[in-house]
Amino acid sequence: MAFDMPTERWSGKLNTVTIGAGTRTSTVTVGGAATLPFLRFEAEMPSAPAVAMEVLDEPLDDLPASLAEQLGDVVSDPAAWAKKCVESFGADLICLRFVGANPEGKDKSPEDCKAVLQSVLQAVGVPLIIWGCGNYEKDNNLIPVLSQAAAGERCVLGSAVQDNYKTIAACSLADGHLVIGEAPLDIQIQKQVNILLTDMGVSPDNIIMYQTTGGLGYGVEYAYSIMERTRLAALSGDKMMSMPMLAVVGSECWKTKEARLPESVAPEWGDAAVRGPLWEATTANLFLHGGTDILVMWHPQAVAQVKKTVAELSGEGA
Amino acid sequence: MIVIGERLNGMFKDVGKAIVEGDPAVIRDLAQRQLDAGANVLDVNVGPTAEDAVGAMKWLVETIREVTEAPLAIDSTKFDVVRAGVERAGPTSMINSTPGDEARLDRYMPLAAEFGCDIIALTIDEKGIPRDANGRMEIAMRIVEKAMLNGVDLERIYIDPVIIPCNVPDAGHHPGEVLETIRQVKLISDPPPKTTLGLSNVSQGTSERHLINRTYLVMCLAAGLDSAIVDPLDTELMNAVTTAELLMNQSVYCDDFLRAHRR
Numbered sequence: 001m002a003f004d005m006p007t008e009r010w011s012g013k014l015n016t017v018t019i020g021a022g023t024r025t026s027t028v029t030v031g032g033a034a035t036l037p038f039l040r041f042e043a044e045m046p047s048a049p050a051v052a053m054e055v056l057d058e059p060l061d062d063l064p065a066s067l068a069e070q071l072g073d074v075v076s077d078p079a080a081w082a083k084k085c086v087e088s089f090g091a092d093l094i095c096l097r098f099v100g101a102n103p104e105g106k107d108k109s110p111e112d113c114k115a116v117l118q119s120v121l122q123a124v125g126v127p128l129i130i131w132g133c134g135n136y137e138k139d140n141n142l143i144p145v146l147s148q149a150a151a152g153e154r155c156v157l158g159s160a161v162q163d164n165y166k167t168i169a170a171c172s173l174a175d176g177h178l179v180i181g182e183a184p185l186d187i188q189i190q191k192q193v194n195i196l197l198t199d200m201g202v203s204p205d206n207i208i209m210y211q212t213t214g215g216l217g218y219g220v221e222y223a224y225s226i227m228e229r230t231r232l233a234a235l236s237g238d239k240m241m242s243m244p245m246l247a248v249v250g251s252e253c254w255k256t257k258e259a260r261l262p263e264s265v266a267p268e269w270g271d272a273a274v275r276g277p278l279w280e281a282t283t284a285n286l287f288l289h290g291g292t293d294i295l296v297m298w299h300p301q302a303v304a305q306v307k308k309t310v311a312e313l314s315g316e317g318a
Numbered sequence: 319m320i321v322i323g324e325r326l327n328g329m330f331k332d333v334g335k336a337i338v339e340g341d342p343a344v345i346r347d348l349a350q351r352q353l354d355a356g357a358n359v360l361d362v363n364v365g366p367t368a369e370d371a372v373g374a375m376k377w378l379v380e381t382i383r384e385v386t387e388a389p390l391a392i393d394s395t396k397f398d399v400v401r402a403g404v405e406r407a408g409p410t411s412m413i414n415s416t417p418g419d420e421a422r423l424d425r426y427m428p429l430a431a432e433f434g435c436d437i438i439a440l441t442i443d444e445k446g447i448p449r450d451a452n453g454r455m456e457i458a459m460r461i462v463e464k465a466m467l468n469g470v471d472l473e474r475i476y477i478d479p480v481i482i483p484c485n486v487p488d489a490g491h492h493p494g495e496v497l498e499t500i501r502q503v504k505l506i507s508d509p510p511p512k513t514t515l516g517l518s519n520v521s522q523g524t525s526e527r528h529l530i531n532r533t534y535l536v537m538c539l540a541a542g543l544d545s546a547i548v549d550p551l552d553t554e555l556m557n558a559v560t561t562a563e564l565l566m567n568q569s570v571y572c573d574d575f576l577r578a579h580r581r
Contacts, residue, residue: 187570188570188571188572188573189572191570191571191572191575191578192572192573192574195572195574195577195578195581198581204581229570233569233570236568236569238569238570238578239581240572240578240581241570
């Protein structure tokens with residue numbers, strides 16, 4: 001007897017968002033799904049989730065050994081780091097984060113940061129996510145300079161939060177970029193941020209949602225349930241929850257002791273060179289099932305594993 | 319809630335006049351304003367003024383189609399008028415409505431099947447409006463049976479339990495019986511038919527029409543009503559619907575939940 005797969009009919013679907021324009025040699029399109037993640041037998045999921053690899057404007061002081069081994073000395077040169085991520089590791093996007101601009105750290109000037117951005121824009125052709133340092137006051141001075149330097153490239157600017165969204169929204173409108181709307185694992189605040197951004201004139205098609213996620217073992221279950229609830233709201237027709245989602249996986253995972261500790265310190269946890277990337281890949285896989293559209297990642301082996309999973313779930317070989 | 323906007327009805331003076339004068343601007347404007355206010359479906363009724371009801375329906379549907387492809391509920395008691403409207407409105411349209419007696423179900427269900435459109439069926443038959451929920455359910459079951467016999471998907475059936483004005487003497491029990499019917503319709507079949515209600519009838523001839531309308535609508539939503547024929551330009555009513563949906567956990571709360579809904 002033939003088996004009829006039971007299917008659900010949804011009234012809504014995700015916005016389709018294309019990142020990259022201008023001098024970018026490739027673009028990334030995410031969203032558009034009319035069902036839960038990868039349930040293609042039920043409804044369309046026209047775009048596969050994309051992987052952004054994170055590049056920092058300042059090298060980390062304490063890079064774990066397995067990451068240092070893979071990335072080598074490019075970590076002191078953001079342009080070379082980005083190039084390696086694209087050419088050797090297959091990154092679909094580069095997420096350039098200006099940690100060095102933080103006043104509590106190196107407090108780099110917007111002009112210095114702009115030079116870094118320009119070098120990365122020249123080094124790679126993939127679309128960029130440009131993320132400030134997280135200090136509201138500094139970001140409000142920094143983001144306009146970076147936004148203008150990348151005008152017309154249709155980058156993603158990060159990030160707008162409930163208490164600080166006006167400058168970044170204005171930059172997105174002025175220079176043709178998308179905006180990350182960020183919320184602290186709170187679906188209600190996420191919706192409110194989206195409304196505030198659209199109040200400023202940002203089109204819903206130019207917003208990507210980001211809930212501050214943690215790594216495996218640090219509240220991922222809650223993050224997953226937030227993602228799932230968000231997707232269900234979108235599929236039920238909530239236009240203010242229908243934006244694609246982004247998750248920061250790499251930097252969160254590599255904060256955890258489980259990913260970082262060398263085998264010499266925690267022999268019962270096994271080979272750190274396997275454990276670290278696995279920690280990141282497992283977190284990313286979970287978020288794929290939660291409905292994440294863009295994963296921001298660090299370790300090339302984790303990236304490769306996730307890309308393989310995406311291909312398999314998309315029915316492209318096994 | 320699936321909002322069926324009631325304003326494109328020749329019973330309203332502005333629409334009646336526009337039909338008689340063939341003025342498309344009024345029609346297009348009302349179509350667009352209702353959609354902007356949250357209507358999912360636009361009810362289209364030529365009203366009593368048109369001499370050539372079929373011609374008026376064709377003109378109305380074509381005029382609306384110039385501005386929107388939104389689903390239209392073709393509203394008439396005359397079969398030919400309904401057919402003419404559905405033909406022009408396309409497969410996203412809705413028949414509004416058929417009574418629940420054998421003879422008319424046998425005419426209208428095949429029409430719904432032919433065009434693959436939704437259909438509103440009233441729990442009213444040759445004996446009139448039943449006194450209670452049991453009588454309404456008898457007719458609802460006949461409607462479902464006729465739908466199945468004619469191959470009309472049950473999710474395309476909208477059962478309207480027919481509310482009568484709350485100020486009719488000795489009819490004060492009807493609002494409660496309609497609520498009970500809304501609950502029981504969901505038990506008829508799996509998947510169950512949908513429910514809808516021509517809401518404004520409940521307040522006909524009363525002094526506080528808007529208040530009665532929105533209070534009763536919220537009660538019906540709590541009982542499981544899927545859809546209603548309402549005036550979407552009644553902001554307080556639409557806000558009550560949005561709030562009811564929020565309280566039933568059908569939408570995500572945020573501080574600007576009313577504005578969010580209107581986006």
